[in-house]
Amino acid sequence: MIRKSFAVVLTLVFLSGCWDYKDLDRLSIVTGMAFDRGEGGTVNVTLQVTDNSVSDENAAIGTRTLTASGKTVEFAVREAKKQLEHEIYYGNMVIAVFGRSFPVEEAVTWLKGVRGIRETLYLAVSEEAVFLDEGFAAFRMRDILDASETVKPVELYRFKDRLPLFRMAEDNLPKLTGNVPVYGS
Numbered sequence: 001m002i003r004k005s006f007a008v009v010l011t012l013v014f015l016s017g018c019w020d021y022k023d024l025d026r027l028s029i030v031t032g033m034a035f036d037r038g039e040g041g042t043v044n045v046t047l048q049v050t051d052n053s054v055s056d057e058n059a060a061i062g063t064r065t066l067t068a069s070g071k072t073v074e075f076a077v078r079e080a081k082k083q084l085e086h087e088i089y090y091g092n093m094v095i096a097v098f099g100r101s102f103p104v105e106e107a108v109t110w111l112k113g114v115r116g117i118r119e120t121l122y123l124a125v126s127e128e129a130v131f132l133d134e135g136f137a138a139f140r141m142r143d144i145l146d147a148s149e150t151v152k153p154v155e156l157y158r159f160k161d162r163l164p165l166f167r168m169a170e171d172n173l174p175k176l177t178g179n180v181p182v183y184g185s
Helices: 002-015 073-081 104-112 138-147
Strands: 027-037 043-050 063-070 087-089 095-099 120-126 162-168 174-181
Touching: 027 138, 043 073, 063 073, 073 104, 095 104, 095 138, 104 120, 120 138
Parallel strands: 027 087, 027 095, 095 120, 120 162
Antiparallel strands: 027 043, 043 063, 162 174
16 A cells, blocks of 8 residues: 555656746747738738847847748748747747738737737737838837837737737837727627
């Protein structure tokens, strides 16, 4: 009886712990995403991921930008994943930017199903086709939006029908130009 009890306790000790632990060096951490319509109705997705090998004076951390296309958001993201050697982690994503002609409901529905994504993040519409690029980090954009008292992060499960509209200014920084109605969701 004592042996069986000892075996059970020993088994429980070895089964506990961090079973889903992922080393940061083995993750591609997404900081922001951009969605837009491509030629022939395809979906263009831009992912901005952290990259320790890149030094960026505009951000505290280096970033790398990946762009891919597909028939749907899911297929476009799958194509972007092929450019990475590590698993994608969405827990630190702070913003999703949509092109003016992109159906926001499609991307928001996909985002709601992503494992590990934040419940609140900034959603915005941009006049430019691809808003996130090598020279502009998503965290920097978040800081600009945090400083604005009129724009707040959106809870994905309470997504409404209006998003802030941005335009790139001469200094390559986003400028809030108003709100744009989004139908659906």
